[in-house]
Amino acid sequence: MSVHLTHWGTFEAVSDGERLTGVRAWRGDPEPMPLIDNVASAQHHPARITQPHVRKGWLDHGPGAPARGDEPFVPVSWETALDLLAGELRRVYRDHGAEAVYGGSYGWASAGRFHHAQSQVHRFLNCLGGYVRHVNSYSLGTSTVLLPYVIADVNVLLNKATAKSVLAEQTELVVAFGGLSPKNAAVSPGGVSRHHNRGWMSAAQARGCRFVSVSPLRDDTPAEAQAEWIAPRPGSDAAFMLALAQVLDADGLADSGFLDRYTVGYARFASYLRGETDGIVKDPEWASEITGVPATRIRGLAHEMATARTLVTVSWSLQRARHGEQPLWLGVVLAAMLGQIGLPGGGFGHGYGSTALVGEPAPRISVPRLKQGRNAVSTYIPVARIADMLLNPGAPYDYNGERLTYPDIRLVYWAGGNPFHHHQDLARLREAFTRPETVVVNDPFWTATARHADIVLPVTMTIERDDFGSGQNDRMFFPMPALTEPHGQARDDYAIFAELSDRLGIGKDFTEGRTTMEWLRHLYDEWKDTTGDWPVPDFDEFWAGDGLELPLADKPQVAFADFRADPDQHPLTTPTGKIEIFSSTIDGYAYADCPGHPVWLEPDEWLGSPEPRFALQLVANQPKSRLHSQLDVGAHSQSIKIAGREPVRMNPSDAAARGLRDGDLVRIFNDRGACLAGLAVDEAVRPGVAQLSTGAWYDPDPTDPSFCRHGNPNVLTADAPSSTLSQGCTGQLTLVEIEPYAGTPPQLSVSRPPATA
Ligand SMILES: Nc1nc2c(c(=O)[nH]1)N[C@H]1C(S)=C(S)[C@@H](COP(=O)(O)OP(=O)(O)OC[C@H]3O[C@@H](n4cnc5c(=O)[nH]c(N)nc54)[C@H](O)[C@@H]3O)O[C@H]1N2
Numbered sequence: 001m002s003v004h005l006t007h008w009g010t011f012e013a014v015s016d017g018e019r020l021t022g023v024r025a026w027r028g029d030p031e032p033m034p035l036i037d038n039v040a041s042a043q044h045h046p047a048r049i050t051q052p053h054v055r056k057g058w059l060d061h062g063p064g065a066p067a068r069g070d071e072p073f074v075p076v077s078w079e080t081a082l083d084l085l086a087g088e089l090r091r092v093y094r095d096h097g098a099e100a101v102y103g104g105s106y107g108w109a110s111a112g113r114f115h116h117a118q119s120q121v122h123r124f125l126n127c128l129g130g131y132v133r134h135v136n137s138y139s140l141g142t143s144t145v146l147l148p149y150v151i152a153d154v155n156v157l158l159n160k161a162t163a164k165s166v167l168a169e170q171t172e173l174v175v176a177f178g179g180l181s182p183k184n185a186a187v188s189p190g191g192v193s194r195h196h197n198r199g200w201m202s203a204a205q206a207r208g209c210r211f212v213s214v215s216p217l218r219d220d221t222p223a224e225a226q227a228e229w230i231a232p233r234p235g236s237d238a239a240f241m242l243a244l245a246q247v248l249d250a251d252g253l254a255d256s257g258f259l260d261r262y263t264v265g266y267a268r269f270a271s272y273l274r275g276e277t278d279g280i281v282k283d284p285e286w287a288s289e290i291t292g293v294p295a296t297r298i299r300g301l302a303h304e305m306a307t308a309r310t311l312v313t314v315s316w317s318l319q320r321a322r323h324g325e326q327p328l329w330l331g332v333v334l335a336a337m338l339g340q341i342g343l344p345g346g347g348f349g350h351g352y353g354s355t356a357l358v359g360e361p362a363p364r365i366s367v368p369r370l371k372q373g374r375n376a377v378s379t380y381i382p383v384a385r386i387a388d389m390l391l392n393p394g395a396p397y398d399y400n401g402e403r404l405t406y407p408d409i410r411l412v413y414w415a416g417g418n419p420f421h422h423h424q425d426l427a428r429l430r431e432a433f434t435r436p437e438t439v440v441v442n443d444p445f446w447t448a449t450a451r452h453a454d455i456v457l458p459v460t461m462t463i464e465r466d467d468f469g470s471g472q473n474d475r476m477f478f479p480m481p482a483l484t485e486p487h488g489q490a491r492d493d494y495a496i497f498a499e500l501s502d503r504l505g506i507g508k509d510f511t512e513g514r515t516t517m518e519w520l521r522h523l524y525d526e527w528k529d530t531t532g533d534w535p536v537p538d539f540d541e542f543w544a545g546d547g548l549e550l551p552l553a554d555k556p557q558v559a560f561a562d563f564r565a566d567p568d569q570h571p572l573t574t575p576t577g578k579i580e581i582f583s584s585t586i587d588g589y590a591y592a593d594c595p596g597h598p599v600w601l602e603p604d605e606w607l608g609s610p611e612p613r614f615a616l617q618l619v620a621n622q623p624k625s626r627l628h629s630q631l632d633v634g635a636h637s638q639s640i641k642i643a644g645r646e647p648v649r650m651n652p653s654d655a656a657a658r659g660l661r662d663g664d665l666v667r668i669f670n671d672r673g674a675c676l677a678g679l680a681v682d683e684a685v686r687p688g689v690a691q692l693s694t695g696a697w698y699d700p701d702p703t704d705p706s707f708c709r710h711g712n713p714n715v716l717t718a719d720a721p722s723s724t725l726s727q728g729c730t731g732q733l734t735l736v737e738i739e740p741y742a743g744t745p746p747q748l749s750v751s752r753p754p755a756t757a
Pocket residue numbers: 106107108109110115117138139140320414415416417418419421422423424442443444445447459460461462493620621622627628629630631694713714717730731732
């Protein structure tokens with residue numbers, strides 16, 4: 001039996017002896033996910049890249065030739081492509097230096113430790129002299145910057161979260177801002193072996209635990225939880241939470257013993273709650289106007305939270321929005337006011353419904369990984385500032401207490417990510433992508449990013465190469481021998497960088513003289529020496545087997561239990577060692593869009609504006625049918641399309657008001673762009689909201705790059721930061737209007753390869 005790991009689950013390969021014909025869920029997975037069906041069905045899709053390609057203008061006229069994204073490609077041999085690319089890398093490093101190369105390559109790539117694309121491209125560019133890198137992620141851009149000031153490094157919140165098994169046994173009330181999405185908990189970086197998304201909720205519910213799901217979508221929390229659904233206006237959670245805090249404060253329900261011993265700055269925050277600073281008491285009546293939630297329900301909920309073992313959990317989506325710091329910070333503050341941080345089943349959580357890894361017990365042994373080497377360049381950007389960087393070389397900007405300057409980028413190398421999936425305002429990104437002299441993309445598929453490159457190199461999928469893999473906080477460590485031959489002329493990223501390294505005279509530095517199998521054996525053997533008292537089989541036995549089950553710590557985790565037990569012995573890593581309800585460091589930065597304690601700040605685009613420019617709040621959340629843009633051509637992802645486009649969901653009342661019916665082809669638009677989508681009318685969507693997940697491959701109209709024929713919401717979203725502090729991405733929420741699409745439906749071009757010359 002061949003078991004294979006992906007970011008979205010583990011499968012057993014079904015093969016006809018030569019080819020992978022299908023997949024079957026791994027028998028160890030108690031809650032298998034249908035996303036695995038995308039893999040085999042996508043392998044030989046016409047959108048696979050079969051051989052290296054070079055954009056015609058670049059080939060004819062050299063670096064900097066105009067019309068990137070509009071021109072045909074010329075198929076070339078590997079020899080030609082690698083010679084051209086090696087020459088271009090030599091030129092850019094010689095004439096402009098490593099500061100002119102953006103090698104961030106943000107993206108999820110694929111499971112598998114050795115062929116992890118970022119590790120490969122970063123190691124390669126480090127051997128060449130370095131590159132401008134990115135910091136943070138689109139996932140947690142705001143959390144990563146904010147949380148260390150407030151409570152802890154974001155990884156502590158994720159990896160040391162209270163175990164789901166503890167929640168199942170101890171929690172009496174879960175208040176989940178952004179819900180507890182079972183679709184998101186399908187996925188974890190590096191892979192998932194056993195999904196435990198719903199089991200803990202059923203167990204808790206059966207014991208009498210209540211769930212409150214605060215979200216614009218009813219199905220953000222699974223039926224098993226039997227949750228109460230509260231749907232405030234999207235983007236207004238901070239006001240909701242402030243009112244909960246105000247009730248705790250005013251009704252004497254805040255735990256002053258906890259606040260005194262474990263936190264700083266409550267008095268400053270409380271005076272804001274009481275209206276002493278601005279004349280506005282942040283009571284439920286005030287919040288009701290903003291959120292649309294009845295004041296009585298807010299007041300009642302605050303009392304319920306104060307009288308139960310309560311978990312306040314905030315999804316990652318809430319911080320992927322303008323002023324995303326505020327609801328996140330308030331989640332910590334509420335949990336602190338309840339005095340339950342550090343108690344089993346109570347306190348604060350971040351992302352129980354955002355990924356599989358939160359609340360999974362971390363193995364006490366971590367698995368081998370490839371070293372990326374040292375980057376000689378210190379320049380970086382917060383990841384979501386990519387378009388700003390390309391459009392504004394030399395311009396200053398503020399970030400996290402620092403004043404930084406955008407570098408002047410000549411060459412962009414992307415391996416393992418898809419910026420034309422992940423970035424906002426794609427017409428603006430397309431403009432930004434005209435600026436570098438050369439864009440290089442390694443990818444298995446003709447993604448929109450590959451179509452906006454000059455040199456395109458076809459890469460293997462995981463099923464086509466030898467590797468091993470294990471997900472973050474996952475117990476299984478699997479061998480992943482290749483299941484099939486590569487498609488066309490596809491090569492591993494490692495093989496590509498090895499060939500380039502030879503041409504550039506750094507071959508020995510990059511490969512250390514090893515083949516892929518020699519690397520796997522070497523990394524494994526090195527690792528085997530570090531596992532201490534835990535016996536590990538030798539490599540050949542591991543390679544022939546069905547995976548190793550990694551050992552766990554003895555006790556299930558309870559977040560911040562040490563800190564609670566002894567805050568002097570186990571201080572937090574915040575500046576004061578305590579939970580910071582007021583941060584004098586952040587206050588000292590004097591950013592108008594993120595003051596020293598959490599507050600209500602009105603978003604730029606939301607339903608509560610006096611005169612909203614457009615009447616619907618688009619929620620651009622993660623797709624249920626795939627991971628991001630990956631394998632959108634696969635069977636499961638295709639099975640949910642409507643009228644050949646990505647589905648958009650809206651409430652029956654909003655559809656009726658626009659004369660729209662289930663299954664209609666619709667046009668979604670705002671001032672930045674427009675896209676087509678297929679309509680699904682659904683009561684699970686709050687009135688005033690439309691939901692279009694990310695990940696439909698960007699298929700721009702040839703004459704208008706702001707019009708996507710397929711349904712990519714990022715033609716509509718704003719390329720605006722969450723705040724000056726964190727510069728996180730804000731793709732989650734956007735105002736739009738939706739109308740019937742009257743014309744003849746245009747054909748999609750993304751499911752075919754681009755034109756060749
Ligand atoms: N509007 C809006 N936008 C968002 C979000 C949102 O909520 N709303 N969410 C954001 C978030 S949280 C994230 S994480 C990003 C995700 O953005 P990305 O991580 O960039 O998205 P993916 O589709 O996973 O891109 C991975 C790419 O790597 C390729 N690939 C896979 N395996 C390999 C390999 O072995 N080698 C190479 N070279 N390539 C490989 C895939 O084909 C794919 O093109 O999107 C962000 N964008």
